Amino acid sequence: MIFIDACLKKETEYTPIWIMRQAGRYLPEYMATRAEAGDFISLCKNPKLACEVTLQPIDILGVDAAILFSDILVVPMEMGLDLSFVKNKGPVFANPILKESDLDRLEGDSQDRLTYVYDAISMIREQLSKDKALIGFAGAPWTLVTYMVEGEGSKTYNRVKREVYENPAFMHKLLQLVTDEVIKYVERQIEAGVDAIQIFDSWANALESDVYLEFGWSYIKQICDKIKAKYPHIPIIAFPKGVSNLEKYDGNFDVFGVHWSTPLDEARDALSDRYTLQGNLEPARIYSKERIKEGVESILETMKGKNHIFNLGHGMIPDLKPENAKYLVELVQKMSKRG
Amino acid sequence: MIFIDACLKKETEYTPIWIMRQAGRYLPEYMATRAEAGDFISLCKNPKLACEVTLQPIDILGVDAAILFSDILVVPMEMGLDLSFVKNKGPVFANPILKESDLDRLEGDSQDRLTYVYDAISMIREQLSKDKALIGFAGAPWTLVTYMVEGEGSKTYNRVKREVYENPAFMHKLLQLVTDEVIKYVERQIEAGVDAIQIFDSWANALESDVYLEFGWSYIKQICDKIKAKYPHIPIIAFPKGVSNLEKYDGNFDVFGVHWSTPLDEARDALSDRYTLQGNLEPARIYSKERIKEGVESILETMKGKNHIFNLGHGMIPDLKPENAKYLVELVQKMSKRG
Numbered sequence: 001m002i003f004i005d006a007c008l009k010k011e012t013e014y015t016p017i018w019i020m021r022q023a024g025r026y027l028p029e030y031m032a033t034r035a036e037a038g039d040f041i042s043l044c045k046n047p048k049l050a051c052e053v054t055l056q057p058i059d060i061l062g063v064d065a066a067i068l069f070s071d072i073l074v075v076p077m078e079m080g081l082d083l084s085f086v087k088n089k090g091p092v093f094a095n096p097i098l099k100e101s102d103l104d105r106l107e108g109d110s111q112d113r114l115t116y117v118y119d120a121i122s123m124i125r126e127q128l129s130k131d132k133a134l135i136g137f138a139g140a141p142w143t144l145v146t147y148m149v150e151g152e153g154s155k156t157y158n159r160v161k162r163e164v165y166e167n168p169a170f171m172h173k174l175l176q177l178v179t180d181e182v183i184k185y186v187e188r189q190i191e192a193g194v195d196a197i198q199i200f201d202s203w204a205n206a207l208e209s210d211v212y213l214e215f216g217w218s219y220i221k222q223i224c225d226k227i228k229a230k231y232p233h234i235p236i237i238a239f240p241k242g243v244s245n246l247e248k249y250d251g252n253f254d255v256f257g258v259h260w261s262t263p264l265d266e267a268r269d270a271l272s273d274r275y276t277l278q279g280n281l282e283p284a285r286i287y288s289k290e291r292i293k294e295g296v297e298s299i300l301e302t303m304k305g306k307n308h309i310f311n312l313g314h315g316m317i318p319d320l321k322p323e324n325a326k327y328l329v330e331l332v333q334k335m336s337k338r339g
Numbered sequence: 340m341i342f343i344d345a346c347l348k349k350e351t352e353y354t355p356i357w358i359m360r361q362a363g364r365y366l367p368e369y370m371a372t373r374a375e376a377g378d379f380i381s382l383c384k385n386p387k388l389a390c391e392v393t394l395q396p397i398d399i400l401g402v403d404a405a406i407l408f409s410d411i412l413v414v415p416m417e418m419g420l421d422l423s424f425v426k427n428k429g430p431v432f433a434n435p436i437l438k439e440s441d442l443d444r445l446e447g448d449s450q451d452r453l454t455y456v457y458d459a460i461s462m463i464r465e466q467l468s469k470d471k472a473l474i475g476f477a478g479a480p481w482t483l484v485t486y487m488v489e490g491e492g493s494k495t496y497n498r499v500k501r502e503v504y505e506n507p508a509f510m511h512k513l514l515q516l517v518t519d520e521v522i523k524y525v526e527r528q529i530e531a532g533v534d535a536i537q538i539f540d541s542w543a544n545a546l547e548s549d550v551y552l553e554f555g556w557s558y559i560k561q562i563c564d565k566i567k568a569k570y571p572h573i574p575i576i577a578f579p580k581g582v583s584n585l586e587k588y589d590g591n592f593d594v595f596g597v598h599w600s601t602p603l604d605e606a607r608d609a610l611s612d613r614y615t616l617q618g619n620l621e622p623a624r625i626y627s628k629e630r631i632k633e634g635v636e637s638i639l640e641t642m643k644g645k646n647h648i649f650n651l652g653h654g655m656i657p658d659l660k661p662e663n664a665k666y667l668v669e670l671v672q673k674m675s676k677r678g
Contacts, residue, residue: 155492158656161623165630208599208621208652244583244602260547263583282547284500291504317497 003065003133004195007235007254007276009307015300015336016064017329018135021315022057023069027322029056040085041077044070047119054124058132060322061329065133065196066124068189070117072139072200075181076148078110089152096151098159100170106177111184118192125193136194138186140201140223140240141178142216145171148178157206164207164215171215179219183226190231198237198257199223205242205259213248216240224252237278241314246270260313264302272306280313281328286320292328300336310336342404342472343534346574346593346615348646354639354675355403356668357474360654361396362408366661368395379424380416383409386458393463397471399661400668404472404535405463407528409456411478411539414520415487417449428491435490437498439509445516450523457531464532475533477525479540479562479579480517481555484510487517496545503546503554510554518558522565529570537576537596538562544581544598552587555579563591576617580653585609599652603641611645619652620667625659631667639675649675 003016023030033053037043043050054069073091077083082094097103125134147153149160163171186197204216217240224236239257240249247270249256258267258279267277281299285291299310310332316325342355362369372392376382382389393408412430416422421433436442464473486492488499502510525536538559543551556579563575578596579588586609588595597606597618606616620638624630638649649671655664 153494156656158623158658162626162658165623165626205600209602211621244600244605261544261583263548266583282550284497284504287501287504317495319497319501 001064001131001133001195003135003309004235006307006309007196007237009254009276011338013338014333015303015308015310017310017332018063018065018067019057019061019316019325019329020067020312022061022063022067022325023053024316025318026316026320026325027056027060029053029060040071041083044074045116047116047123050116050120051123051127054120054134055127058128061326062333063132063329064333065135066128067135067198068117068121068124068137068194070120070137072137072144072202073147074114074117075110075139075178075185076144078107078113079178079181080105080107081148091147092152093148094151097145097148097174100167100173103174103177108177108181110181111188114185114188117185118188121189121192121194133195134193135196135198135237136186136189136192137198137200138182138189138223140199140204140216141175141182141219142207142212143201143203144178144182145174146203146206148174157203161207164211168215175215175219179222183223186223186227187230190227190234194234196235196237197227198239199253201238201240204240209243209245209248212240212243217243217249217251220253221251228252239278250274255309257311258313262313264299268302268306272303276307276309277303278309278311280311283312283314283317283320286312286317286324286328289324289327292324293331296328296331296335300332340403340470340472340534342474342648343574345646345648346535346576348593348615350677352677353672354642354647354649356649356671357402357404357406358396358400358655358664358668359406359651361400361402361406361664362392363655364657365655365659365664366395366399368392368399379410380422383413384455386455386462389455389459390462390466393459393473394466397467400665401672402471402668403672404474405467406474406537407456407460407463407476407533409459409476411476411483411541412486413453413456414449414477414517414524415483417446417452418517418520419444419446420487425491430486431491432487433490435498436484436487436513439506439512442513442516447516447520449520450527453524453527456524457527460528460531460533472534473532474535474537474576475525475528476537476539477521477528477562479538479543479555480514480521480558481546481551482540482542483517483521484513485542485545487513496542500546503550507554514554514558518561522562525562525566526569529566529573533573535574535576536566537578538592540577540579543579548582548584548587551579551582556582556588556590559592560590567591578617589613594648596650597652601652603638607641607645611642615646615648616642617648617650619650622651622653622656622659625651625656625663625667628663628666631663632670635667635670635674639671
């Protein structure tokens, strides 16, 4: 699998590419399957349909890896929080965690209720071509905790930051609880057949640098240590979105995801001797083929001779054209060809 | 004025401090005046009441500068866009700029309709103590154009980015139109009596680095050049929020505002030989006196021996305690005292 080889820093024939949110609303095929499922959560809980949307971009775009179709919030949902997706608002937890006594509400065996995810994984791995990798994933504890405390998406994250600064012990307790669940969940995904794991810390840049290292990154490191001790051959991709002070990021992972707002040459200079870098085309460039080409040329030039997996620097935007995404994939695979 | 001295890199007795959104919802006095005005826009349009809220934090917190109470969106509003503030949503333009022919709707003499701002400035400058500076401000063209195209706040800025990547000539035309208005508006503020000007580019980090330099920063530079040619003695503070590649930021300004997400030591190394730095305490630290102290110590240590104006790295959060803001101001003025 070219994707796994690139994760493990082996030389590859070309730079492998996949796209964050490659199975998503920009694809008419995805919209059709989702309509069949009823709604987003029902789609996550339906292994057969989740398998279907996971495989769609493999056929349509020709990417080198599939990523499990699911949502990072299934973990807190199965820990006991009432999750719904509200139109024009996004995910909402009706019963957020606001104080220490709320921790008693959280259940510590969420992984046993996430069987629909493992069922989807087995199904996908069976149907996916042997040369394509299947990436499993989980939300990082900091991002999950942000949702669990805020109860919904936030522009300023005031509630959770207030707790971080006023009640750090409470936050660490919650973060550790969630970390334990994430570790068990990732283990079960690996047992079910994923070839690699990505840890998404979407709200990493909501905290100032040193505070994130303490409340966010340290828990990702813990997850990496535990997973690598048990499954040393499974590559881990860490994606602490948009962080600065990159030289401070080390740990037991293989690939570091770079957000589009991070200058790729800075990430390369700070990290590429130790880790494969993944990223980081600005998703909005996919509006225009000309801008795609410009961006691909610049990124391949920056990463020349370094271990690299091509991706966007953030997820696909719903109103992008599938045709342009396909153009991107083919261009990267062609332009990066060695020899 | 200690604030102006710091802008102009003269030695000062202590590090001057003001706070972005120091006149805002966290102050009961502000809420009372705003209730008297009726709503937010009416407050902006009422010179007497705008003067009142501008002066409140001077008395309550003891900051070293007042900042004109107004909103960056008064410029596009007076250019002909229908502005309203919708609860739990923020500013909304009912008639956004979606295509080139919409440019015909924009009026080029907005500065003549902004007299309520100049009236407020004269009133404030008359009542403000002579040792305190009055800062005027404007939104940077990129941020104003983002609002004008999106029609409202956005998480992903898809509409405006689509135009940037698909129709760059249209965007440059709109940006130049807005830049011309901002320049005339800033000139009128200076004529009315402000002692310094801050240019806020709140959505600077919505664009990838090189694209921001072209569509955002270049217009700020143009404003600085024009204003400095006419008013060389008026300090200009540029605040391109959260940008990276700091070594690329030069121009005819005096002070560079640093967002809390930017490591201050990086900003210092890249910029402090040429510019005074302003910032960058994480606003959420104001929840806790202990975290304020920790943050102030670290920032003063980082900026030791350099030209510095203390501020938050973003605006005040509505649920912060005025008492803690006052503690911050006194602490900075005391701890930074040269002796």
